[in-house]
Amino acid sequence: MRLLLVALRVSRAPPAPGGKRRGAALLGLPQPGHFALRRQFRTMDTGDKAQDLQSVVTGPGTGSAAAVAPVEVSPSAPAAATSQDTAAVPGLLPGETVVKEGKASIWFPSANEVFYNPVQEFNRDLTCAVLTEFARETLSLRGARVVVPGEKERVVVCLSDEKNGTKGEEASVPQEEEERKEACLRTASVGERCEEGLRVLEGLAASGLRSIRFALEVPGLKSVTANDCSAKAVALIARNTQHNGVSHLVQASQRDASMVMYEARGRNERYDVIDLDPYGSPSPFLDAAVQAVSEGGLLCVTCTDMAVMAGNNGETCYSKYGSVSIKSKYCHEMALRIILHSLDERANVYQRYVEPLLSVSVDFYIRVFVRVRTGQAKVKNSASKQALVYNCVGCGAFHLQRMGKSMCQGKHMKYSAATGPPVGVSCEHCGQRHQLGGPIWAEPIHNMEFVQKVLAAVSGNPSRFGTSKRIEGILSMITEELEDVPLYSTLDHLSSTLHCNTPSMLLFRSALLHAGYRVSLSHACKNAVKTDAPAGVLWDIMRCWVSSVSLARSHLISVLRCSLQACFDIRADANPQSRKRHLTRFQENPQANWGPKARAKAGGGISTELEERRKQFQGKRKCQISDSSQLKSFPCKKFRKGTCTYGEKCCYSHTPEKSPSPGDAAEG
Secondary structure, three states: OHHHHHHHHHHOOOOOOOOHHHHHHHOOOOOHHHHHHHHHOOOOOOOHHHHHHHHHEEEOOOOOOOOOOOOOEOOOOOHHHHHHHHHHOOOOOOOEEEEEEOOEEEEEEOOOOOOOOHHHHHHHHHHHHHHHHHHHHHHHHOOEEEEOOOOOOOOEEOOOHHHHOOOOOEEOOOOHHHHHHHHOOEEEEOOOEEEEEEEEEEOOOOOOHHHHHHHHHOOOEEEEEEEOOOHHHHHHHHHHHHHOOOOOOEEEEOOOHHHHHHOOOOOOOOEEEEEEOOOOOOHHHHHHHHHHEEEEEEEEEEEOOHHHHOOOOHHHHHHHHOOEOOOOOOHHHHHHHHHHHHHHHHHHOOOEEEEEEEEEEEOOEEEEEEEEEEOHHHHHHHHHHEEEEEEEOOOOOEEEEEOEEEEEEOOEEEEEEOOOOOOOOOOOOOOOOEEEEEEEEOOOOOOHHHHHHHHHHHHHOHHHOOOHHHHHHHHHHHHHOOOOOOOOEEHHHHHHHHOOOOOOHHHHHHHHHHOOOOEEEEOOEEEEEEEOOOHHHHHHHHHHHHHHOOOOOOOHHHHOOOOOOOOOOOOHHHOOHHHHOOOOOOOOOOOOOOOOOOOOOOOOOOOHHHHHHHHHHOOOOOOOOOOHHHHHHOEOHHHHHOOOOOHHHOOOEOOOOOOOOHHHHHHO
16 A cells, blocks of 8 residues: 555656656657556566676666666666666666667667667767768768867878878878868758758667767758657657757658658658668668669668578578579678679669768678669669679689670760670689679779778777777778779688698788789688789699698699799788788677677567577587587487487487477567
8 A cells, every 4th residue: 555655646746857748748658657656566577688788788877866867787786776766767667778879878678679789889880980971071062061079180091002102101181272161161060950961761760779879970960760660669769869859850750661762752852861770681671762862862771681691592692682692701792792783783773873882791790881873874884883703612713704894985885795604614723613693793892082081080080989999990901902803712711722721811912912913801801812813823822832831732723733933922011001000800709699689579578499599509619518418408400300210319309399489480
């Protein structure tokens, strides 16, 4: 009875200062007082699942009732304390935690009702950096300039000493004339609505974290539409928008993302920026996206279905992206080129084409930033930008076959079919057969001038993002990549084919430079060798390496005669500037279970069977089982297929697995 009286008193308490209750009522959201009864009888499991968000998610702390900013509490704090402290934060519901990233503070349910992955912080930081430079370029044409807090005088960072001989020094560009012009322009600051600014659409916003970060960290915006088809996600977006004070910029929308974009196909209704970061494949949204983005607008796409794009399911990749993926060492760069091919192919239907600005492969996903333009004459050239890939299953040598051919005849262009194939029936190096993959995008996947601008902005303002060091390292490697050389070989695969010790990267790069070829690394793979040297030259260098270390020749390639005498004297330009400066190029996983998260469920949480399976198989390769009795905890695959003949003597478990419930099936 006492608990009921206390609850009634709390529910009749006057509204908190600042009109929080009135704002919630206008949005059609439940007011804090309505949950007073529920708080008193809440069970002790309100904060248990918050531990899944690791150190980046913090629970609300103690404080007075008038305090707006919650005090951080460790995720491992008792659930009872978290449940009691939620009453101290106006608007924060029981079981919710506070996610702080960049300048945004997001209320997030501890249950898995709305999707959030802390791994994607690098993705969101990079998107804010790219969007800022895109806004700078676009608004300068509209008579306005952007102002970024903490940004100093612009510098151009040049890391490729092979191109201009600057040896990686930072050269400051004189900007006296530009400063005079900018003084006459209108300024666009962060958090302010700019009438000449960009209209941004986030098609799958989930908690709204990305859209809110745009409003708080990117200048020159007119509006940001945070759309999601989930009612719970949209309600959370509306609350988080009001909580961060960006209601004048961010509008929540509950609609199908494709329909929102299809209805914005009109010339005056298109968005300047469209960001698609779905759970899995973005293929269902690409057709609408290439139509809804404005002329010269920015389209940002994330793909997390890397198992499909990296060659495990080539037929599925063809059904989604119109390209066959193959298993190879260059699979991550090929995935980037597959999504670029798919975007350009779908844009060509509407007499549009894409221009890649930046394409990155990091962690477990890929991310591309492209401009979309219109032009019938340019679309005719798209066939010559695509290529098929012939990959040898024995030695891994690859060749590209362009889909079309374009020639300039005076003021006109002539287009014709390409000639081929570039390979014979069998591989000329090892005699094995070829696999056919693609078509893929065969043109440059980066705009180096634009990448230099983003790199200069991030390097000059390192405190702006939490992952600035990693952004600087990856963009520095991208500026060193050979633009006109698709795909790459890997040094460990070359050595594995010949069954020999692996030479150091400096020795191998020096040998290629001595032979008169260009060479670079790749941000997509640590041991990548991107070079314009043909495959025969690579095998000649490896044969010379085998001879120099007096190794036994046990492969067909190694016994062939060398047509090139390699020189392994180390050259000064063999070591790239990003490596000399010890930049963060290939970051190790900062914590356990660093990777994709489970899909959000309507009821929240993760199925018990999925959690048990994760605990059972997590780290099984690192922790090898030495006792055969421990194998009984793992199911027998042959028993599942009905082919196990060992019966009770089998060292694996023959216990039938439970059939998944309808909720578990929907999750997968």
